[in-house]
Every structure is written in C-alpha cells, then in structure tokens.
Amino acid sequence: MMGTEFGLHFVPVASGPRTATVTVTYNTSRSYTFTIQGRGRDNAVISPNLTVATERTYGRRTQSSLIGAAAADSGGNLYFSQNVTQWSDNFSSNIALARMNTDGTLAWQREWNEQFMQRQPDPGQNAEAGGGGNSVAMGPDGSLFFVGNRSLASTNNTFQGLVARVDPATGNMLWARGILRGTTPSPSLANQGVEAYAVDATLADRVIVAGAAGNGGILLAALSKTDGSLLWGRQLQLTTNGMQSRAHSLAVDAMGNGYLGGFTGDAGTATLIRVTGLNSTAPAVAWSKTVGIGRGGNINHLALDGAGGVVASLDYRGATTQLGVARFSSTGAVLWGRIWDAMNSGDNNNSYAVSVSGASVYLGGRVAIAPFDTTAGEGFAMRVGLADGAWQWGAFYYTGKTTTTISEHxxxxxxxxxxxxxxxAQGFPGMNNENHYSGLWYQTTNEGTMFPSGTGSMRLANAVTAGMLMVTDRPAVSLEPLLFVQSATQMHPGTAHVINTSMIWGAPPADVTFVPPAERTANNG
Incomplete structure (x- = not known):
C-alpha cells in the first residue's frame, strides 16, 4: 500500500506554548487526530489593549501613497488625506481625500488633479509620509478643511498655500483658495509663494492656517469659513539670518488663543509659539520658544490639553531618531517630556500624531525594536497619563520579517x-511582499529576548533629564502683515485667490480600492 507524505508548517503568531490539533481523514470515513505544540520564535505577546474591529486598505495597488492626516466627526466617520502619484497624473503628485463611514464602508473619495505638483508637505522634509497631523481639520460645527501646496509652474518651486473646504456628507468642494504674498495669481518669484502645513477649524466664523512664507518667515492667516476670503494674513520672522522657519502644526482654542509648532531656521531645531487674538483682527505673539530636540527636529502635530496648554509630537531627526512627546503649559514651561526606546541606534523611530482624551495622551508613529522588524519598522501606539506622562500601555503593529511578510507601517x-x-497608518509592503498588507497589534516589550518580555514601560524615559529636550526663550517677535515687498514704494498685500475646482476636484481612477486586507490579497488588487 502506497502512503502519502505531507509537510506541516506550524507558525504561532505569539509567544508562549501554542497547541494545534490536526485531523487527517482517509478512506472516506476513517480519520487520525494528533496535536502539535510549539512557540513563536520571537517573544511577541498579542496586545491586551488593542483589538481590531474594522480594518481597511486604501489605494491603487500598483502605486504608492504618502498618508497625511485624519479627522473624525461626532458620529465617528473618518476623513483622511494622502499624497498620491500616478492616479490621475502620471508625473506629479496629487492630494486625495476620502471618508470612511462608521461601518467601514467608503462614503466618497476625491482627488485634486492639476498639471503640476499638489501635495501636503512632509514636516520632516524627506517625503517619508504625507502632511502633518494638523493638515486636515474638522470644526465643532462639522466643517471639513484640508491644506497643502499648489504648484503654479513645471519648476514646482513656487507654491500657493492651498486651503479648501469640503462638504463632509458628499465630498463636494465648497470653496478653495490659494494664498500668496502679493496680488499676482501666478508669480515668477518663489519668495512670493507660501506653503500651507496646518489648519484649525475651532472658531465659529473663520479657519486658521499656518505654514511657511517665501521670505523665510512663518505664515499665519485667517480665512472666512463662508467663502474663504482672507480676513487677515501675517508673517512671522523668527530669524535674522534668512534661514527658513516653518509652522508645521497648529492648535486653537475657542477663545482665540493658539499654538504654532514647527522648525526655526537659526537654531536648526523645533520651535513652539503661543499666539493670541486669533478670533480678532489683531493677532499677537505671546511668546516663542526654541525646543531643542536635535538638528532638524521639529514639532509635527499639536493637541490642546484642555487646561490652557498643549501636547506636542516631537519629531527627532538625524541618524538616530526618537519617539517623543511633551506637554507644555500656557507659559511655555515643560510640564513633562517623554521618549520611548531612547537607546535605539537607528532612524526608524518616528513620532507623527498626538491626541488627548480624558486623563490620557496618545502618541502614534513608527518603531523598530529587536527581535522584530528593525529594517522597515512597525506602526506604534502609546498611551501615557496627561498629568504626568506616566506609562499606561504601548503596542506595535507587526506583520513579520520574512521576505513575504515584511512591511513598514x-x-x-x-x-x-x-x-x-x-x-x-501608512503601510509599505516589502520588495518581495506584494500580497501581504496587514499584521497584528502586539504589546511593546521591555527586553526582546526574555519571556515574558514585559510591557514596554521600562523603555519610557524622561526626555528632560536625559538631555534630549531643552526649552529656551527666544527674542521677542511680532506678527507683520503678509506682504511682498518689491521696493520701498511697492508693497503688495497677501491675497487668497479663488480657485475654480470644477475641472480639478473629482473621483480618482476606478482601480483605486477600499477593501479589507484579505480581500486585497485574494483579488491581487
């Protein structure tokens, strides 16, 4: 009698003893049952804090996207943005915006498509991801906005600061404006342009926009929610050496006070600025700080703390990066600062998103910890206490590290x-991993080679005492009118030009899909 040989691969997805029962049926009615036991090679523990209820992948399978920001309405519907290439434009990038309903279905999707480059710029300046965490905003009144850069020529070095209001129910464009220094709609000089990085829709009658002005200063502007007309435009010269400063993030309270977070060119690191009177015609700078987090560091997302202060995502740059978060008072004092996995030796630890809920702060980003994927990095989520930055829990999103499972998130x-x-989250499958998009949320670890490997709490460090967060006062500065100074007698005011979007704002190609990860894999698309 001839026998049948077969092989069995037992791959537990978590550590600890795992048992599987195998039943072999033969001769129609006979069967043989046996058990196998093993454990995962890496000391991975499924997160007890995060359980996926709905998971979707979105995009065009043959092209990459750089994910921007998200906002949610009171019903739990999610609105999110991304920079896309080779959707409707085979050469330059476009901006896409979509809505996911609470049941995980796609309500609508739109793409801003013009001849030249449109994008939500990466605060890190490396095009590793899309726009910063404040590049999409929803107001208490349900109004939805996004910002970005709109190129005016094939050189892609002169931008309008794009500000757009979208109907959250339909995705239709309500209005769009392009902010410039001066009155010329399509100037030839790059220093007449501006870049819009952040938007806040908290105030009832206006939307506040922040970014970079072409003269090296920071952009701050207020536009009418009704039609996008420019209520006022300001520029803030933090530096005297001509180096570019930028506001990457923005948070405004209901009383018209706000914070700008970003990068200052003279110090070459992050800055935090408090402004007042955003609900008036006379906004003013209360104070500005240099937030020393290393060369190239910046603040890429802000969230109000509910007590007059603000929580910041600290984007450490350079050969060794960090996951960083800090809370500041209304006077600019550091209430606490934290970094996670301070002893890492690579550039795959990155902070992108913060949020405040009740007595907790959430931080989102990317992490690389051994013995898991230290090449591409995993998605990261952490929760700490709002009052003191104390550890609550941490998790990372891990797909595996073989050639057919590795994926960056x-x-x-x-x-x-x-x-x-x-x-x-932004996800990139590896070179030989075209069909594996999703993973599981695992608990962060204290030490990767021991089991049990801990919760990750021991990797949380005080950024201030570690010398990795140093805040100093900056010289007093004032907001100036948003002007293009052509000469001593020719000073042109800033303008928010009306953009006709009838041929610009539309549906993306039909093969852009919004499906569960398993369906995308099964359909190979």
Missing part, C-alpha cells in the same frame, strides 16, 4: 471616540 493619526480608537 507608520501611525499617522489616533482619534479617540466613544466606541474606541480610529487609527490611520
């Missing part, structure tokens, strides 16, 4: 809702 938004967390 970056968490770009964490939005707490009444029913759980809405998490937006």
């Amino acid at each position: 970056r968490v770009k938004a964490i939005i707490p809702t009444a029913s759980g967390l809405l998490v937006l």
Whole structure:
C-alpha cells in the first residue's frame, strides 16, 4: 500500500506554548487526530489593549501613497488625506481625500488633479509620509478643511498655500483658495509663494492656517469659513539670518488663543509659539520658544490639553531618531517630556500624531525594536497619563520579517471616540511582499529576548533629564502683515485667490480600492 507524505508548517503568531490539533481523514470515513505544540520564535505577546474591529486598505495597488492626516466627526466617520502619484497624473503628485463611514464602508473619495505638483508637505522634509497631523481639520460645527501646496509652474518651486473646504456628507468642494504674498495669481518669484502645513477649524466664523512664507518667515492667516476670503494674513520672522522657519502644526482654542509648532531656521531645531487674538483682527505673539530636540527636529502635530496648554509630537531627526512627546503649559514651561526606546541606534523611530482624551495622551508613529522588524519598522501606539506622562500601555503593529511578510507601517493619526480608537497608518509592503498588507497589534516589550518580555514601560524615559529636550526663550517677535515687498514704494498685500475646482476636484481612477486586507490579497488588487 502506497502512503502519502505531507509537510506541516506550524507558525504561532505569539509567544508562549501554542497547541494545534490536526485531523487527517482517509478512506472516506476513517480519520487520525494528533496535536502539535510549539512557540513563536520571537517573544511577541498579542496586545491586551488593542483589538481590531474594522480594518481597511486604501489605494491603487500598483502605486504608492504618502498618508497625511485624519479627522473624525461626532458620529465617528473618518476623513483622511494622502499624497498620491500616478492616479490621475502620471508625473506629479496629487492630494486625495476620502471618508470612511462608521461601518467601514467608503462614503466618497476625491482627488485634486492639476498639471503640476499638489501635495501636503512632509514636516520632516524627506517625503517619508504625507502632511502633518494638523493638515486636515474638522470644526465643532462639522466643517471639513484640508491644506497643502499648489504648484503654479513645471519648476514646482513656487507654491500657493492651498486651503479648501469640503462638504463632509458628499465630498463636494465648497470653496478653495490659494494664498500668496502679493496680488499676482501666478508669480515668477518663489519668495512670493507660501506653503500651507496646518489648519484649525475651532472658531465659529473663520479657519486658521499656518505654514511657511517665501521670505523665510512663518505664515499665519485667517480665512472666512463662508467663502474663504482672507480676513487677515501675517508673517512671522523668527530669524535674522534668512534661514527658513516653518509652522508645521497648529492648535486653537475657542477663545482665540493658539499654538504654532514647527522648525526655526537659526537654531536648526523645533520651535513652539503661543499666539493670541486669533478670533480678532489683531493677532499677537505671546511668546516663542526654541525646543531643542536635535538638528532638524521639529514639532509635527499639536493637541490642546484642555487646561490652557498643549501636547506636542516631537519629531527627532538625524541618524538616530526618537519617539517623543511633551506637554507644555500656557507659559511655555515643560510640564513633562517623554521618549520611548531612547537607546535605539537607528532612524526608524518616528513620532507623527498626538491626541488627548480624558486623563490620557496618545502618541502614534513608527518603531523598530529587536527581535522584530528593525529594517522597515512597525506602526506604534502609546498611551501615557496627561498629568504626568506616566506609562499606561504601548503596542506595535507587526506583520513579520520574512521576505513575504515584511512591511513598514507608520501611525499617522489616533482619534479617540466613544466606541474606541480610529487609527490611520501608512503601510509599505516589502520588495518581495506584494500580497501581504496587514499584521497584528502586539504589546511593546521591555527586553526582546526574555519571556515574558514585559510591557514596554521600562523603555519610557524622561526626555528632560536625559538631555534630549531643552526649552529656551527666544527674542521677542511680532506678527507683520503678509506682504511682498518689491521696493520701498511697492508693497503688495497677501491675497487668497479663488480657485475654480470644477475641472480639478473629482473621483480618482476606478482601480483605486477600499477593501479589507484579505480581500486585497485574494483579488491581487
């Protein structure tokens, strides 16, 4: 009698003893049952804090996207953005915006498509991801906005600061404006342009926009929610050496006070600025700080703390990067600062998103910890106490590290809702991994080679005492009118030009899909 040989691969997805029962049926009615036992090679523990209820992948399978930011309405519907290439434009990048309903279905999707480059710029300046955490905003009144850069020529070095209001129910464009220094709609000089990085829709009658002005200063502007007309435009010269400063993030309270977070060119690191009177015609700078987090560091997302202060995502740059978060008072004092995995030796630890809910702060980003994927990095989520930055829990999104499972993930938004967390992430499968998009949420570890490997709490460090967060006062500065100074007698005011979007804002190609990861794999698309 001839026998049949077969092989069996037992691959537990978590550590600890795992038992599987195998039943072999033969001769129609006879069977043989046996058990096998093993454990995962890496000391991975499924996260007890995050359980996926709905998971979707979005995009065009043959092209990459750089994920921007997200906002949610009171019903739990999610609105998110991304920079896309070779959707409707085979050469330059476009901006896409979509809505996911609470049941995980796609309500609508739109793409801003013009001849030249449109994008939400990466605060890290490396095009590793899309726009910063404040590049999409929803107001208490349900109004939806996004910002970005709109190129005016094939050179792609002169930009309008794009500000757009979208109907959240339909995705239709309500209005769009392009902010410039001066009155010329399409100037030839790059220093007449501006870049829009952040938007806040908290105030009832206006939307506040922040970014970079072409003269090296920071952009700050207020536009009418009704039609996008420019209520006022300002520029803030932090530096005297001509080096570019930028506001990458923005948070405004209901009384018209706000914070700008970004990068200052003279110090070459992050800055935090408090402004007042954003609900008036006379905004003013209360104070500005240099937030020393290393060369190239910046603040890429801000969230109000509910007590007059602000929580910041600290984007450490350079050969060794960090996952960093800090809370500041209304006077600019550091209430606490934290970094996670301070002893890492690579550049795969990156912070992108912060949010505040009750007595907790959430931080989202990317992490690389051994013995897991230290090449591409995993999505990262952490919760600490609002009052003191104390550890609560941490998790990472891991797909594996073989050639057919490795995938990079970056968490770009964490939005707490009444029913759980809405998490937006950017994912890139590896070169030989075209069909494996998703993974599992695992508990962060204290030490990767021991079992049990801990919760990750021991990797949380005080950024201030570690010398990795140093805040100093900056010289007093004032907001100036948004002007293009052509000569001593020719000073042109800033303008928010009306953009006709009838041929610009539309549906993306039909093969852009929004499906569960398993369906994308099964359909190979």
